[in-house]
Amino acid sequence: MPPKGVPRKKGPSDGAATPQGPSLAEQLSYLNNPRPFKNPYYNKNVNRRAKNLKTVLTQEREKDRLRREALRQARAERTANGMDIDDGEDEEELNYSSIEAPPSVLPQRHYCDITGLEAPYTDPATGLRYHDKSVYALIQGLSPNVVKDYLSARGVNSIVK
């Protein structure tokens, strides 16, 4: 059953052609449903361009930096004026970028790029890690494009010298 309030789409009223019912997509489309709850006077800032992630994050960082500087200045003024120092001020920069986890400090374990088992060895020519000599024989036969794909799956983006 279509959602409430949608006007039932009627087929052609003349009996000549076989009436085609609305397709499933048309039934599910709610483009023409009345939306009384929307404010007609709200004009969206049509010129507003959708910002992408990078600009949003840099904006955040800028704002935080400015705020922090302002705080520091205020504190400096206060100490200069001899008023009591507010030590409880916690200068946390809590924004989207800051709560991201830091890089790992644990030693990285090496896993074979082909099979996924442990990889005690690394091929000096390509940089791939491998599990044993049969995998090494396989690596030797790989073309450079495939080698690049394997490396990028590990996050190593090598640039051709």
Place this chain on the structure above:
Amino acid sequence: MDLDIQISNLPPGALPAPHPPSQPYGEHRSAHTPLVIDNGSTHLRWGFATSAHPFTGLNAVAKYKERRTNKPLLLFGDAIDSESGAKGQTRTPWEGDVLLGFDALENALDYALVHLGIDTPTVDHPVIMTERLCTPLHSRGLTSELMFELYQVPRLTYAVDGVMSFYQNNLPPPSSTFASDGLVLSFNTHSTSVIPILQGKGVMSHVQRIPWGSAQASEYLLKRIQLKYPNFPTRVTPLQTNWMLRTLCEFTPSYPSLLKSLSPRTLASGAPHPLSSITRIIQFPYLLPPPTAMPTEEELVAQAEKRREQGRRLQEIAAEKRKEKMESNERDLEELTALREERGELREKEWLGKLAKAGFDNEAELEDTIKKLDTWVKKARKKEAGEVTDDPMEEPSFPLVDVPDEELDEEGLKEKKKQRLLKSGWEFRVKTKREKEREREEREAEARREEEERNEDLEGWAKKLRGQQEKLMGKIKDRERRKNALGDRKSAAAQARMKNIANLAADDRVPKKKRKTGGEDTFGADDADWQIYRKINITAPSSDEEDDFNTLQAIESKLLQHDPTFNTSHTHASLSSQSSLLLSTFKPPLNESDVAAHAQIALNTERFRVPQVWFEPGMAGVDTAGLGEVIQNALGRFSHGERRRLVSNVFLTGGPSQIPGLQETLHATLRPMLDPEMDVGIVRAVDCSSDAWKGMAGYARTEGI
């Protein structure tokens, strides 16, 4: 090697259906029931706070203009699947983990509100919505603007979904306040967050977020599958890998020990590799080839019969033809002999006239033809009689060759030339025949000698042959290595080649010494110079290789035949195409005729490797700390007592937390970092996907309307 490797099929796609209607709006109008919206990266859940369950829809919107009828459509969520062209126009409010698509958000909210049946000029309900942990101000600002300006809601609250899910699962008794402690691990689509909660309040200053979620995990799984099966016939979509992630992947408490168990030092011969115990095969849809007209048994028999019949008929026809020819030849022979006998009675002119009529130019021709026919008839009769004679050709005589030229007349000269040609041809044929016979005898003699040698000293002979085989294999390998080296631009062989080319092309090719004494370029005088062609042109197939291969094959076949200790595994072919048991279990080799197998994917280590990235993001190239390390960091900033309270109630929520094995793995990770007397209690949400919404609904109800 018949193991029960499970073969699972992909789930079939379902047709999208419209949402079930919500309750009539009448009871909520002017009741100011709070409206609860869980704005998630994958799903949008909405409903009134009084409902028990939210309505769920995929959080995506598509504005599409249908080609045929030119009607614009606006589709939400699963409905996008109903129109194939709409999928390309999908827009989601979420870009990764951040809310940036406000048009899409507006449309999505429109759908939700329309579905609920709201028909008042403003949305007259307090709204509680989710937002991302520490969402950027831009996102929150625009959402608030949307809510307040466009929909004109009276009140708006934001909440973090993980915390709300925690609330739902640790509901306090009705009269007291919410004061539970715990560590919330919220597994979302694009990130995973760790939120400590003390006394019912989230300690937001100590939260951390790992940028790895189920979306990145399915992408990683897709990449691994593409690397493993570069020539797979069908396209694998992210939706399918998502399904694989949910159903087939598992966490394992200790990844290194799992890997150790999968790489045994020694294997019992014939035993399957331990990898096969964790292999699962996924069957993709494939097309059956059109059934080849394989003739059945009876058809084969009928065909053979037909062929035999045909053969017999042909033989009969041939026999008839032969008989006819024989008869006609005999007749001719008789006529001609009769004609010859007539010669004696006729005069010269008449004789020539008769000859001409019969088609001969002179008497010699007549004699020739008669002789030929005679021999032919005799031979044919002998053959019919069943004897096959191999008459040595009688030496034809060439009398005129020896006669000096002056004594002959013109005709004689012509005859002499003809006879000379015939003679030389005949001699040549005799010579070649004799040579062939001699060669045959030599070969036979050698084979006999070898056999004698073999019979006396089998080992010695076998050793000699094996030595030869190894030398040949060594030569072939060397050649291959040289070819490989030439392919590498920087190897010594390639550089030597370039030097050679440069030398040849240099304008002054003469070595210094020779130039002083006025010499010129002497390339080609020495036969060895021409070898340069072979050195430079690496792609030309050299006949040496073929010869080597042929000799190798001959030696190997002799060895196989006579030497009991040499078997097919020692031959060059099998040695060069050996692939270890590991690789053949990891990626089962394809059988040419098995069409179904061509569309199968075998997953063994990937099943554990992909979830392990949550604990070791470095495996996938993401340079952050893993889940274990992050929890450790988070716990480290609390006091001992607080840590105890947090750890006793570790709470898992979110879609990816349903991957099996998570609880054991977490336990194994946390246990070593904590004091032995602290209890580690890990709990999962009752309903990982909807508990956030339910928590918000519960909170909204207590808020007081």
